[in-house]
Amino acid sequence: MFGNWKYIFKNIWLVLxxxxxxGLFLALSLDYSAxxxxxxxxxxxxxxxxxxxxFRVLSFLRIDGWLGALFTVCAFFxxxxxxxxxxxxxxxxxxxxxxxLSGVFSQIVALIPTAALITSVYFVLYEVYAVVLSAVCFAAxxxxxxxxxxxxxxxxxxxxxxxxxxxxxxxxxxxxxxQITGFRPYDAFVYSYRLMGKVRWRLMGAxxxxxxxxxxxxxGCAFLPNIFFCAIAFVLFCALFLSFLVRxxxxxxxxxxxxxxxxxxxxxxx
Numbered sequence: 562m563f564g565n566w567k568y569i570f571k572n573i574w575l576v577l578x579x580x581x582x583x584g585l586f587l588a589l590s591l592d593y594s595a596x597x598x599x600x601x602x603x604x605x606x607x608x609x610x611x612x613x614x615x616f617r618v619l620s621f622l623r624i625d626g627w628l629g630a631l632f633t634v635c636a637f638f639x640x641x642x643x644x645x646x647x648x649x650x651x652x653x654x655x656x657x658x659x660x661x662l663s664g665v666f667s668q669i670v671a672l673i674p675t676a677a678l679i680t681s682v683y684f685v686l687y688e689v690y691a692v693v694l695s696a697v698c699f700a701a702x703x704x705x706x707x708x709x710x711x712x713x714x715x716x717x718x719x720x721x722x723x724x725x726x727x728x729x730x731x732x733x734x735x736x737x738x739x740q741i742t743g744f745r746p747y748d749a750f751v752y753s754y755r756l757m758g759k760v761r762w763r764l765m766g767a768x769x770x771x772x773x774x775x776x777x778x779x780x781g782c783a784f785l786p787n788i789f790f791c792a793i794a795f796v797l798f799c800a801l802f803l804s805f806l807v808r809x810x811x812x813x814x815x816x817x818x819x820x821x822x823x824x825x826x827x828x829x830x831x
Contacts (some may be wrong), residue, residue, distance in 0.1 A: 564815070565808035568651075568823075576803055577659055579647035582638045584799035586636035591779065591794055592625055593615060593787050600783035608710050609702040615695035622688055641680050644736075644806060645672035651810050652740055658822035672740065679736045683729065690725045695716065726768045730761050737813035756816040764812065 567578060594751050595617035599610055614626075621636065623629030647670035654660050695719060701713035734753035735746075742749060757764075782790045814821050 564811040565804055568650045568811060569803050572654070575650065575654070575798070576631040576647055577806065579643045579650075580799040580802040582801050583636065583639045583643050584631055584795050584797075586639050587621070587798040587802070588791050588794035589632040590621045590623055590629070590636045591790075592620075592623050592629065593783075593790050594625065596779065597783040597790070600780055606707065608707070608714055610699070611702075612695050612699040615698045616691055619695055620688060621684075622691075630694055637666060637680065637684060640802075641673065641676045642669070643802075644680065645669045645676040648672065648676075648736065648740065648806055648810065651688065651807060652737070655810055655821050655823050656741070656819075675739050678746065679732070682732050686725065686728050686732075690721055694721045696719070715737055722769075722772065723765075726772070727761075729768060730757055730764050733757065733764065733809060734813050734816065737809050741813070741819070743815075753813075757811070759816050760812055764808075767808070771801060771804060 568698040574820060595614060599614060599618050602608070602610070605646065610618075610660075612779050622632050623635060646665065649665050649672055650660075650662065653665075653668075697717045698714050701710055701717065704710050704713065732750075734756055735750050738744060738753035738756070739746060742752070744752060775797055782793045785793070814818075
């Protein structure tokens with residue numbers, strides 16, 4: 562499940578440029594004022610907040626002003642474009658062993674609808690998670706004992722995050738399956754879901770590690786000035802963007818036992 566990092570470090574100058582713009586707008590899509598305010602109260606002994614506050618902390622859908630909303634919209638569309646661009650380059654490199662940009666533009670155009678579909682699915686999944694978890698945490702705040710509020714919030718966070726990871730794995734190999742096989746969306750989903758059965762729990766472990774690091778980093782940076790918070794979040798989201806997308810390809814190639822020409826490894830020889 563960590564072959565993606567091996568690929569990223571080995572080909573960092575190939576893939577890093579694709580992550581810079583999405584990483585910037587994802588960082589700007591975080592609501593710094595809500596996160597810093599809630600983090601200060603949480604660690605000072607007051608975990609209570611209203612529903613809107615919880616949602617602003619958890620969501621990438623900023624509702625604190627038109628500029629925040631613009632950052633969210635830019636992040637959404639930039640993810641679509643740069644996902645299509647990067648995965649077209651990575652898939653070509655893994656399949657034929659060439660790190661070239663020839664023919665990439667036509668592939669990007671062909672992959673834009675698929676990237677839009679996958680991005681929309683994950684955006685909806687995460688925002689539903691943010692809404693439901695915010696509602697449950699707000700309900701927990703009605704409990705009189707502060708210690709019990711802490712316990713319920715933490716348990717709710719762990720439970721709903723587990724559900725989010727499970728749902729995320731369901732669609733995780735859908736993009737590379739459509740990209741590599743050329744199947745229609747439904748057929749690709751059925752086939753990729755079968756492949757996912759081989760790797761689901763290890764993949765969820767990798768998600769948990771990445772999400773845990775991201776959550777701890779964002780929470781820790783909430784006590785820093787806004788400029789440093791955004792800078793660290795930018796680096797973090799660049800890494801997460803690369804990790805999440807490159808892992809799609811590495812896991813799919815391994816699960817479907819396809820040759821990785823960038824590694825000169827053939828399953829036919831095993």
